[in-house]
Amino acid sequence: xxxxxxxxxxxxxxxxEPRGRPCIEERAVGSAVKDxxxxxxxxxxxxxxxxxxxxxxxxxxxxxxxxLRCRKDFYRLLCSALxxxxxxxSRGLRCPCFLSTLHVGGTIRSCQKFLIQYxxxxxxxxxxNCTNEDERQRIRQSVLSCSLTxxxxxxxxxxxxxxxxxxTETD
Amino acid sequence: xAPPPATFERRVLRSAxxxxxxxxxxxxxxxxxxxxxxxLKQLVVAALRELHGEVGAALPVDVLTYEEKTLxxxxxxxxxxxxxxxxxxxxxxxxxxxxxxxxVLQFTCKSWRQS
Numbered sequence: 001x002x003x004x005x006x007x008x009x010x011x012x013x014x015x016x017e018p019r020g021r022p023c024i025e026e027r028a029v030g031s032a033v034k035d036x037x038x039x040x041x042x043x044x045x046x047x048x049x050x051x052x053x054x055x056x057x058x059x060x061x062x063x064x065x066x067x068l069r070c071r072k073d074f075y076r077l078l079c080s081a082l083x084x085x086x087x088x089x090s091r092g093l094r095c096p097c098f099l100s101t102l103h104v105g106g107t108i109r110s111c112q113k114f115l116i117q118y119x120x121x122x123x124x125x126x127x128x129n130c131t132n133e134d135e136r137q138r139i140r141q142s143v144l145s146c147s148l149t150x151x152x153x154x155x156x157x158x159x160x161x162x163x164x165x166x167x168t169e170t171d
Numbered sequence: 172x173a174p175p176p177a178t179f180e181r182r183v184l185r186s187a188x189x190x191x192x193x194x195x196x197x198x199x200x201x202x203x204x205x206x207x208x209x210x211l212k213q214l215v216v217a218a219l220r221e222l223h224g225e226v227g228a229a230l231p232v233d234v235l236t237y238e239e240k241t242l243x244x245x246x247x248x249x250x251x252x253x254x255x256x257x258x259x260x261x262x263x264x265x266x267x268x269x270x271x272x273x274x275v276l277q278f279t280c281k282s283w284r285q286s
Contacts, residue, residue, distance in 0.1 A: 042224030044258075 007075035008057065009104050010111045011082060013064035015097040024061040028090035033068065033099075036084040041077060048074040057108065066099065067111055075104060120146060191253040192235075194277040195260065197242040203269050208237040211244060215256075218263040223255050232256060243276070253278075 013024055037045045049070050058067035070078045079101060087096045102118060105111040123146070127139045197214075199205065206214060212234050220228040230252035237244040248256045260273040 038224065040224045040226055042220065042222050042227055044223050044227075044255075 005072040005106070006069050007072050007078075007104055007106065008108055008111045009068045009070070009075065009078060009082070010102045010115060011066050011068065011099045012102055013066060013088070013097055014100055015064065015095055017095070024059065024064060024066075024088060025090045026056045026059050028088045029059060029066055030056050032085045032088050033078075033082065037078065037081040040081045040084055045074075045077055045081070048077055065115065067108065072106075079104065189250065190247050191250050192279050193246045193248070193256070193260075193275055195244055195246060196274045196276055197244070197266075198272045198274060199242065199266065200269055200271075204267060205239055205242065206266065207239060208234055208244075211237055214263070214266060215246065215260070218259040219256065222259045222262055227252075227255050227259065230255060 034046065037049055055069045056066060057069050068078065082099045082101055085099050087094050103111055103114040105114065123139060123143050127136065127143065130136050130139060197211070215232055216228050219230060231249050233247040235245045235247050246256070257275065260275065263271070263273060265271060
């Protein structure tokens, strides 16, 4: 007996306008992905991904991070259908957006590690691109705090810090 | 005692074949509308679209010959889509809201011109 192997696809919801963020719900993302698979691969593709499901394992509406799970055999099918998602729809509200795949991993843990590293790198690019001294100072602080508290804290705090900087950048 | 001579000859092609060929017969209830060649092709593509979506519908499938009298046709498909085409044909159940079925009489990966 061998256990069923899964693949976890870490992707980012890139919305065209920031007010589309309330659209990012577990059910909305799940049904959008399911629709995309059904359109591209028909009944066969839908059945391939519905056993273990393209289940949304983790969703952060604030950063737009989504973690999808599917069977190992069919992750290519899921990955090729992800670019076909063009909008999310929830409560009659629809927002145009797309999903960009960041990482495909075998465990949730490896995806989490990648996400932490990715966010840390994003902080550095933010630092290079920032325009005034105030932003620079805040990003520096968060870079320092996320590298100093590496041992004790876990990813959640770091993500939040990154979000704050995101906010100042776009405002 | 020598075994009776085989009535068919089996040929195995080692190298990757470009295309697979299917000889199919469409079974329809009596008195129904019979599809012409273009409608048959459309029926095959609709079956592929239903089971395999846009990716399946984009498979290069050709109707090489079609006899409207006997409703039999020879289809050609690239080898990677052979299983997809066969499964889609098997699961097709309706033509213009009437029951129908595809019977696969013969399949080969050898060119039909050589046979």
